[in-house]
Amino acid sequence: xxxxxxxxxxxxxxxxxxxxxxxxxxxxxxxxxxxxxxxxxxxxxxxxxxxxxxxxxxxxxxxxxxxxxxxxxxxxxxxxxxxxxxxxxxxxxxxxxxxxxxxxxxxxxxxxxxxxxxxxxxxxxxxxxxxxxxxxxxxxxxxxxxxxxxxxxxxxxxxxxxxxxxxxxxxxxxxxxxxxxxxxxxxxxxxxxxxxxxxxxxxxxxxxxxxxxxxxxxxxxxxxxxxxxxxxxxxxxxxxxxxxxxxxxxxxxxxxxxxxxxxxxxxxxxxxxxxxxxxxxxxxxxxxxxxxxxxxxxxxxxxxxxxxxxxxxxxxxxxxxxxxxxxxxxxxxxxxxxxxxxxxxxxxxxxxxxxxxxxxxxxxxxxxxxxxxxxxxxxxxxxxxxxxxxxxxxxxxxxxxxxxxxx
Numbered sequence: 001x002x003x004x005x006x007x008x009x010x011x012x013x014x015x016x017x018x019x020x021x022x023x024x025x026x027x028x029x030x031x032x033x034x035x036x037x038x039x040x041x042x043x044x045x046x047x048x049x050x051x052x053x054x055x056x057x058x059x060x061x062x063x064x065x066x067x068x069x070x071x072x073x074x075x076x077x078x079x080x081x082x083x084x085x086x087x088x089x090x091x092x093x094x095x096x097x098x099x100x101x102x103x104x105x106x107x108x109x110x111x112x113x114x115x116x117x118x119x120x121x122x123x124x125x126x127x128x129x130x131x132x133x134x135x136x137x138x139x140x141x142x143x144x145x146x147x148x149x150x151x152x153x154x155x156x157x158x159x160x161x162x163x164x165x166x167x168x169x170x171x172x173x174x175x176x177x178x179x180x181x182x183x184x185x186x187x188x189x190x191x192x193x194x195x196x197x198x199x200x201x202x203x204x205x206x207x208x209x210x211x212x213x214x215x216x217x218x219x220x221x222x223x224x225x226x227x228x229x230x231x232x233x234x235x236x237x238x239x240x241x242x243x244x245x246x247x248x249x250x251x252x253x254x255x256x257x258x259x260x261x262x263x264x265x266x267x268x269x270x271x272x273x274x275x276x277x278x279x280x281x282x283x284x285x286x287x288x289x290x291x292x293x294x295x296x297x298x299x300x301x302x303x304x305x306x307x308x309x310x311x312x313x314x315x316x317x318x319x320x321x322x323x324x325x326x327x328x329x330x331x332x333x334x335x336x337x338x339x340x341x342x343x344x345x346x347x348x349x350x351x352x353x354x355x356x357x358x359x360x361x362x363x364x365x366x367x368x369x370x371x372x373x374x375x376x377x378x379x380x381x382x383x384x385x386x387x388x389x390x391x392x393x394x395x396x397x398x399x400x401x402x403x404x405x406x407x
Contacts, residue, residue, distance in 0.1 A: 006178070006397040007169045009046070012143065014055030018106055020141030021047065021171065022158050024148040025061035025079045034082050038377055039150070044086050046147045046171035047114060051089070056109040058140055059083070059116045060097065060158045062151065068124030080116045091116055097123060098136035106140040120158045127156055134161025147171025149178070150378035152393030153385075163396035170397055178394070180374035181385055184353040185214050189314040195306075195337070197222030197320025198358075201245040206387040207319065208252055212261050217309055219264040221322035221333075226295055228253065228265050229286050236286075237271070237293040264309060268299030270323070270330060277327040297323030298333035307340045310350065316341060318354035318372075319386060321362040335366040342368035355382035 023043045028035045050057050066074045080093040090113075096102045097117045109115060117140075120126045125133030134157040138144070144166040146152070151159050152174075170178065185192070192215045198204050201224045211218050220228055223240040230241050231249035256263035266286055271293040272279040283299050284290070298306075310316065318341070325331040344350035354363060355376030363369045376382045385391060 006394075007167075008175050009049060009145070009169055009172060012145075012169050014050045014053045016111055017055055017142040018109065018140065019050050019055045019057050020137065020144045020162065020166065021050070021057055021059050022144070022146045022148045022151070022162075023047075023059050023061045023171075024150045025059075025076060025083070026063050026150075027079070027082075032078075034078070037082065037086065040079070040082055040086050042173050042377065043083075043147055043171075046145070046173060047083075047087060049172065050145070051087075051112045051114055054111040056106075056111060057114045058106055058109070059091075059114065060120055060137070061116075061148070062121045062126070062156075062158070063119045064121070066119060066121050068121065068127065070122045074119055074122075076116060076119050083114070083116060087114065089114065094118065098133065098140075103139060120156070123157075125157055127154070129155050129157050129161045131161065133157040135165060137162045138165035141166060144168045145171045146393060146397055147173045148393070149174050149376070150381050152378075152391040153381040153389070155392035159393040160396040168397050174397075176374065177376055177378065180353045180376065183351060183373075184315060184317045185386070189351065191216040191313050192315040192317070193217035193219065193309060193313040194317040195219040195221060195320070195322070197224070197322050197334075199223045199240060201227045201242055201249060204320070205245075205248065206389075207383065209255075210386065210388040211317075212252070212255055212259050215261060215317070217262045217264060217313065218256065219306060219309065221266070221298060222320050223295075225266050225298075232265075234286055235289055235291070236295060237289045237291055239289070239294040262309075264305065266295075266298045266302040267305060268301040269295035270297040270299055270333070272296055272330075275324075275327070278329070281329065296327070297330040298337075303333055303336045306337050310337070310340055310344055313350055316350055316352045317386065318352065318363075319356045319359055319383065321358055325362045325365055331362075331365060334362050338363055338366035338368050342366075342371035345373055346371055355379075355386075 027039050064074045080091045084091040092115045094105045094117050194211045194215045226236045226239040226241040227245050228249045230236050231246045268285050271282040321334045323330045323333045325334040341352050345352045352372040353374050357379045
């Protein structure tokens, strides 16, 4: 998807303005406590900049899936404390998003103050992008800032609808995401490579097809590589594969040849009879996988091949691990390739943009999460953008959009 022109915070004077800021505070919780602060930490620079410049920051976010009903256990109230800690300044909380109380709270704010509103998904109109909810939200602010790229694939009232009512801007996190995506696929430095891993070809089909049109080297890893190997006529033992996707895999292989795209599959694999950590292993070429064994990681020859491919690239897009990295020793292939990508990135010869939940976890596991050019925590939005889909939250920020209410 082409990135449409949008306004950044460089064009906004926040002083004295009520700024309706869409963030993503949909953080993982364990035993009632936040187990990963990454999303909260990443929103801090935008909030701090706006508040320090005299803006009155009103934060909107969803959390989990309450399905349009008030679920006390899914309140954003705990996030107010966490956000205050991350910001180093007080954050007020309002048990509502719209209505007289929310409007009074917004109007009574002073310059530099931060207010967090309740879970937007407590309202049935949020996920249907109801015009009346978008209009009610817009009453709270003078301008709208979207810093939630991770929710940009949703045409919701707080991500798309409200932008039609107010002057709209991309926050610093959104700006960073869009800059990274532009560098990855819209205006990349060639040669460009992509590593696409995952369990099933069927869930990554649109991504694979879009990558064939854009990259010079396409590495297929994870369990879905087994489907490609089977499509080439190799026995893959009891490895996970999709029988109904074999023809599709052959079509992708043929299209790669037609597009002069170097499609790279494993040449050797680490096998086991049992899907468990520490299980006995067997190393074999992909042409000699025995019955009763399953491929759970790429082997050392594949790692050597992938390192050689990385050395010839200028840009790398990574989505999905190469093996079952959660279960040692089947993390070694992903770790080795990730560490090589990180080394080349730090050396300045490779620009690496990665994203997706499993990818972030795998890079963290490999100890290189902070060594890539950019790592997106966006998950679904990152994947849909790689698939070439239109993201409503981005379209709504476009400077070419005609606002539904004069401003």
